[in-house]
Amino acid sequence: MCGICCSVSFSVEHFKKDLKEDLLYNLKRRGPDSDKQLLKSAVNYQCLFSGHVLHLRGVLTTQPVEDDRGNVFLWNGEVFGGVKVETEENDTQIMFKYLSSCKSEADILSLFSKVEGPWSFIYYQASSHHLWFGRDFFGRRSLLWQFSNLGRSFCISSVGAQISRGTKPWQEVPAAGIFRTDLNYAASSRYVILNFYPWKHISEENVTEECITVLTQISTDLPAFVSVVMNEAKLYLVKPVVPLNMMSCQASPETHCRKISSVPPTRETLQVFFTDEHMRRVVHQFLDILSVAVKRRVLHLLRDRDLPPNVILKSCDRKANVAILFSGGIDSMVIAALTDRHIPLDEPIDLLNVAFMMREKTMPTHLNRQKQKDHCETPSEEFSTNAGAVDGDCLDDKVPDRITGRAGLKELQTISPSRVWNFVEINVSLEELQKLRTTQICHLVQPLDTVLDDSIGCAVWFASRGIGCLATPEGTKSYQSAAKVLLTGIGADEQLAGYMRHRVRFQTLGLEALNEEIAMELGRISSRNLGRDDRVIGDHGKEARFPFLDENVVSFLNSLPIWEKADLTLPRGIGEKLILRLAAVELGLTASALLPKRAMQFGSRIAKMENNKEKASHKCGRLQVIS
Incomplete structure (x- = not known):
């Protein structure tokens, strides 16, 4: 269990070196064993990552973790199967190792499709300026988002805080799939496009209508400068469970x-x-x-x-x-x-x-x-x-x-x-x-x-x-x-x-x-x-x-x-x-x-x-x- 958070700012006057005190306090309650903050700045945006760890298995791994290419990972999950994690290993380290070796969007989706267990994550790809985030199929780990009124910032966090008047409320990130946004584009256009990768059964041939419905539901409460769109390659995550048996006629006598x-x-x-x-x-x-x-x-x-x-x-x-x-x-x-x-x-x-x-x-x-x-x-x-x-x-x-x-x-x-x-x-x-x-x-x-x-x-x-x-x-x-x-x-x-x-x-x-x-x-x-x-x-x-x-x-x-x-x-x-x-x-x-x-x-x-x-x-x- 961890408290994970990423605060993104697009205007210099809104750049912050720390989270609001009440939000930081709530995150620390979730992860009392270690905490760390990491600031990543580009020309026209800034990402403040905050990780707070509850240590349960393997070697205590302070988050956020960063590799030599500047990629940053925050993980609130437990790998119970699908991806091999030895008894003495820490699943944050294993997941980040696999993520760092992914060469394409399809590789990332394949990895998260395999994981058995609850998870939410935030992953920053430095070279492409892409920010990925999402929750597992059942949504067993919390993840919220909050967008500012003027499009100058947004925040993704395991937990929110009490809001003051005039502040946009926190909303749950839907567990309908995972999301990716281009921070460079968002900073220059002041328009956040969330590319959506839905869950899908391999056997489902045509889920376009269902995806449109999901996209409409997700977009309903978002501000005007945020839009959710199906990813261009039409890639998807493989649902981790078989379809529900809808048979309704009992064959054997009662x-x-x-x-x-x-x-x-x-x-x-x-x-x-x-x-x-x-x-x-x-x-x-x-x-x-x-x-x-x-x-x-x-x-x-x-x-x-x-x-x-x-x-x-x-x-x-x-x-x-x-x-x-x-x-x-x-x-x-x-x-x-x-x-x-x-x-x-x-x-x-x-x-x-x-x-x-x-x-x-x-x-x-x-x-x-x-x-x-x-x-x-x-x-x-x-x-x-x-x-x-x-x-x-x-x-x-x-x-x-x-x-x-x-x-x-x-x-x-x-x-x-x-x-x-x-x-x-x-x-x-x-x-x-x-x-x-x-x-x-x-x-x-x-x-x-x-x-x-x-x-x-x-x-x-x-x-x-x-x-x-x-x-x-x-x-x-x-x-x-x-x-x-x-x-x-x-x-x-x-x-x-x-x-x-x-x-x-x-x-x-x-x-x-x-x-x-x-x-x-x-x-x-x-x-x-x-x-x-x-x-x-x-x-x-x-x-x-x-x-x-x-x-x-x-x-x-x-x-x-x-x-x-x-x-x-x-x-x-x-x-x-x-x-x-x-x-x-x-x-x-x-x-x-x-x-x-x-x-x-x-x-x-x-x-x-x-x-x-x-x-x-x-x-x-x-x-x-x-x-």
Whole structure:
């Protein structure tokens, strides 16, 4: 994880030797292990590159990196496959080495088409004065752009900052492809042309109409002096996943539906599916591919055993290197069980469980005092005294995700009793939510601005911060997760019909419409979720990793007909995410395999904290803070 930024100026009076203080501060929070700035000046433009590194693998490589020809590279990504990176190597160095050897545009596109894993990058070619930038196919790493009102400058950055009145807002760089601009031409003409290289399946013969639509969408909110055009050579990036199987007519009889349609959701109900040899094989294939995806994301970290030989840690002093955003639901439970397979058994795993809790207005004073003794005091950057512990006058047994989280912890302890599972209870008061939204979270969620963005952005920020408390045999104690890698289950609902809108769509219009809904979900996940979540989690100097969006996982799920992934003729708790529930059964999970979907904003109860009459799609006034 890194914070990367390039500020380009075209007029001498706007040349800068440093970034604005608030933007620099936000970038440094993303990359606390090293930072550096590099100024590249030409006759009529200036580029200020700023890199801030979170060190996770290989040799610490300070960014930006520059070669002997003056080319400059900023990389915020993880190479999990496609391009060979040895265990002891740093992927920034490897990617830059390959980029420096590219002889043509086609070579550059071929390189980025191969990379498996999340990335965003900025690459300056000194000899041609070209600036390249973009995000991976799913948009798992944030990248924003901001263009000045008068065409004198623009900025590309992992994260933005609060804007003042009269300043153009930050916008997300679309994850529809990568972009290249000629800085010499832009400086002389005062007109920025962004050459666009879209993602495309090799089998797609004619995508002109789709490209025109994408170009129109990208150009809508750009100023008049910026235009996006298809690259002249009509070159493209190869999509890293296979096309979605749109088959909507089930060939085989619906035997399972007849067997269990009238039976309530139970583990035995799910076991019926394993009597079908084909379904059993599909589930095992899915579990194997997902397991490899998790393995890629939890190995090759800087662990305690990488410390100098003279440093010996006691078992109780070992820190978790991996944390999971954990509700106890099916997605986070499967990820936790698979993580347990792949990391050393003497290494704890942090389960981060967030709850937003209101004060109980009618609680008698003497009961309040007693509960306050029993509750933990949680450390906080802003609230060192009460720290989101809500002073005990709240009932976390009313918070759904806390209930399922504790139940999920017991299941994990049953299937892996030797593992230390740190169930981190993160309690957030209304006071702390309102203060830190204004001072820390607001600019991270932007440019997204709905009530839903506010709820999920705040919930993920507090959860990923990892400040809470642990229940131990010696009593409750305050705790802060030191894990730099956070696994999240995002992508499961989108691919496996996990949302209620999928069920409504299926019941109204059938399988074909359900397939279309899933295709739309995957197509918009970059702009709807991933950029925001990357900015929010990265603000703590931590890196979000998404096993369900591993290219091989998505390709496998895309290859299956819809009825092998979900069967919405079956009741909630079975039909949606069916293949994942069956995988959970194979992992030895019990009650969690049957939990219906519950959205984070409701499970954590953040949606109950403030204005209950708001709709999720409405613009959120609480995010419209202008400094």
